[in-house]
Amino acid sequence: MKAILGLNAYHADSSACIVVDGKLVACVEEERFRRVKHWAGFPAESIRYCLSAAGIRLNQVSQLAVNSGSGSNLCRKFGYTLFHRPTVSLLLGKFRTHLRRSRIKDQLMRSFPSETFTGKIIRVEHHLAHLASAYYAGPFDEAVAVSIDGFGDFASAAWGHAGDGKINLISQIWFPHSMGVFYQAVTQYLGFPDYGDEYKVMGLASYGQPTYASEMRNIVRLVDGGRYELNLSFFRHGRDEIDYSWAEGTPVFETLYTRELEDLLGPARQKHEKLDQRHKDIARSAQWMYEQALFHLLNSAYEQCECKNLVLAGGCAMNSVANGRITSNAPFRNIYVQSAAGDAGGAVGAAFAAAARDCDEGIDRGQMPHAFWGPGFDDSEIADILSARRNDLGDSACTVTRIDAEDALCRAVAQSIANGLVVGWFQGRMEWGPRALGNRSILGDPRRADMKDILNSKIKRRESFRPFAPSILRDKVVDWFEQDDDVPFMMKVLQIRESKRRQVPAVTHVDGSGRLHTVTAEANPLFFKLIKEFDSLTGVPIVLNTSFNENEPIVCRPEEAFDCFMRTNMDILVLGDYLIRRQDECAH
Numbered sequence: 248m249k250a251i252l253g254l255n256a257y258h259a260d261s262s263a264c265i266v267v268d269g270k271l272v273a274c275v276e277e278e279r280f281r282r283v284k285h286w287a288g289f290p291a292e293s294i295r296y297c298l299s300a301a302g303i304r305l306n307q308v309s310q311l312a313v314n315s316g317s318g319s320n321l322c323r324k325f326g327y328t329l330f331h332r333p334t335v336s337l338l339l340g341k342f343r344t345h346l347r348r349s350r351i352k353d354q355l356m357r358s359f360p361s362e363t364f365t366g367k368i369i370r371v372e373h374h375l376a377h378l379a380s381a382y383y384a385g386p387f388d389e390a391v392a393v394s395i396d397g398f399g400d401f402a403s404a405a406w407g408h409a410g411d412g413k414i415n416l417i418s419q420i421w422f423p424h425s426m427g428v429f430y431q432a433v434t435q436y437l438g439f440p441d442y443g444d445e446y447k448v449m450g451l452a453s454y455g456q457p458t459y460a461s462e463m464r465n466i467v468r469l470v471d472g473g474r475y476e477l478n479l480s481f482f483r484h485g486r487d488e489i490d491y492s493w494a495e496g497t498p499v500f501e502t503l504y505t506r507e508l509e510d511l512l513g514p515a516r517q518k519h520e521k522l523d524q525r526h527k528d529i530a531r532s533a534q535w536m537y538e539q540a541l542f543h544l545l546n547s548a549y550e551q552c553e554c555k556n557l558v559l560a561g562g563c564a565m566n567s568v569a570n571g572r573i574t575s576n577a578p579f580r581n582i583y584v585q586s587a588a589g590d591a592g593g594a595v596g597a598a599f600a601a602a603a604r605d606c607d608e609g610i611d612r613g614q615m616p617h618a619f620w621g622p623g624f625d626d627s628e629i630a631d632i633l634s635a636r637r638n639d640l641g642d643s644a645c646t647v648t649r650i651d652a653e654d655a656l657c658r659a660v661a662q663s664i665a666n667g668l669v670v671g672w673f674q675g676r677m678e679w680g681p682r683a684l685g686n687r688s689i690l691g692d693p694r695r696a697d698m699k700d701i702l703n704s705k706i707k708r709r710e711s712f713r714p715f716a717p718s719i720l721r722d723k724v725v726d727w728f729e730q731d732d733d734v735p736f737m738m739k740v741l742q743i744r745e746s747k748r749r750q751v752p753a754v755t756h757v758d759g760s761g762r763l764h765t766v767t768a769e770a771n772p773l774f775f776k777l778i779k780e781f782d783s784l785t786g787v788p789i790v791l792n793t794s795f796n797e798n799e800p801i802v803c804r805p806e807e808a809f810d811c812f813m814r815t816n817m818d819i820l821v822l823g824d825y826l827i828r829r830q831d832e833c834a835h
């Protein structure tokens with residue numbers, strides 16, 4: 248047996264995975280255990296879970312693969328540093344980060360004091376890990392592999408040709424030019440300062456027009472070879488000290504844009520300032536610019552590789568709106584984006600890359616046809632929790648019913664959704680990546696125009712401009728969407744057919760689009776059955792699906808789902824076979 252632990256450590260979305268004999272066994276983000284969004288630090292709890300899922304001890308792990316090569320691209324880093332004369336404190340900060348990352352083994356021993364680790368530590372360059380995470384997870388034997396993010400190991404993008412189990416790097420885009428930084432800086436400018444807020448700008452963009460396109464062209468310049476350059480007068484990261492806080496806890500970023508950006512676009516929006524049309528137009532223009540740069544890079548990568556399959560990773564690969572437009576703007580026909588395309592996914596990529604190095608034919612492709620690689624809990628564990636919480640259940644006048652026949656459970660839940668109730672749905676192993684895909688989901692009726700407001704008032708309290716997603720039976724996509732496509736991880740936004748939009752107002756965004764999740768019986772049989780029951784009842788093969796959480800990481804354990812149910816106004820909680828109803832629930 249050869250076991251490889253993969254880590255994304257001291258980055259945002261710290262995570263771990265385990266690959267045994269070239270096959271993925273488990274992967275999870277540390278935030279799910281620590282209960283702090285995007286937790287950055289050493290993923291000790293994730294490692295503990297991965298070892299237990301594989302049924303092995305740390306001393307049986309032969310390699311520990313990390314998605315950051317401390318020695319990668321040193322010449323470029325050194326050259327840039329010499330030329331730009333950084334401050335002493337900036338150099339010290341970088342040295343501290345370097346030290347933390349180089350002491351992985353010490354940290355491992357501190358986290359597992361009674362264990363031993365005699366294996367090797369393998370450093371995989373950040374973008375190579377992203378590319379490997381996409382290629383080996385995806386279904387294609389041959390593909391163009393592309394990675395785009397903020398920065399990792401001094402690069403912000405990389406692409407190459409993947410075939411016969413190997414990845415050959417073709418090109419990279421280096422610091423300080425980065426579309427990830429561009430999008431993050433505009434996100435901060437629009438008054439969304441938190442790590443991961445970019446998706447808010449993506450949602451807001453649908454309300455605007457690209458009226459600031461010429462300003463955006465001043466900020467980003469597309470150059471030959473699929474490359475792009477930032478106009479650095481609008482950004483601080485190339486010339487000032489930027490403190491990236493990657494210690495334990497929530498990742499924190501300083502402001503990335505300069506006063507010149509405000510001179511160009513007008514005053515920046517403050518966090519709680521009302522959103523006006525100018526903000527929406529700037530969001531739309533930034534989204535447009537990102538797409539122009541993406542398609543420019545992809546068209547060049549296609550010319551270099553001439554393969555119609557694309558695998559995509561890196562934080563920017565989470566831009567599902569841009570992903571949905573790729574086939575209309577580049578020659579690719581088949582696209583795969585794994586469910587944790589951002590830095591969390593680098594843990595899997597590092598482990599895959601390490602496993603492939605030792606194997607002439609590479610390792611298997613198609614390793615991630617579904618996203619259910621996290622912890623799961625059986626019905627006896629759930630029964631114990633309900634027993635321990637019986638006082639809470641009594642105080643809240645809840646009834647508990649066990650329905651162990653799947654068909655009957657799905658029928659009862661589908662009927663409740665059709666009656667307008669909000670259902671917490673907790674089943675099987677937790678999703679890998681930021682999207683709820685039918686195992687840790689909150690579900691509602693997509694036919695109700697008021698369901699978005701109901702969900703926001705009962706649980707989510709999100710910005711009103713953000714859409715909710717449709718989970719749809721895979722074979723019904725062609726009837727409801729303008730493109731017939733597999734989207735198993737909600738990584739593409741497609742247009743809903745105009746004739747259907749009125750039937751599903753709760754999942755139709757202002758521009759007629761939907762960030763769909765296609766569901767098959769193979770990937771998730773129980774969730775498939777539930778949507779099928781809803782289809783039989785209503786004629787609509789879609790349910791509204793949002794993540795099971797309330798301003799926190801997605802729930803991992805049944806206790807967290809139970810607590811979320813208790814402190815919000817969710818109507819029904821389904822934990823495995825157990826259906827918990829508030830007695831005062833009422834159909835809306």
Ligand SMILES: [Fe+2]
Binds near residue numbers: 396397398561562589
């Ligand atoms: Fe990255």
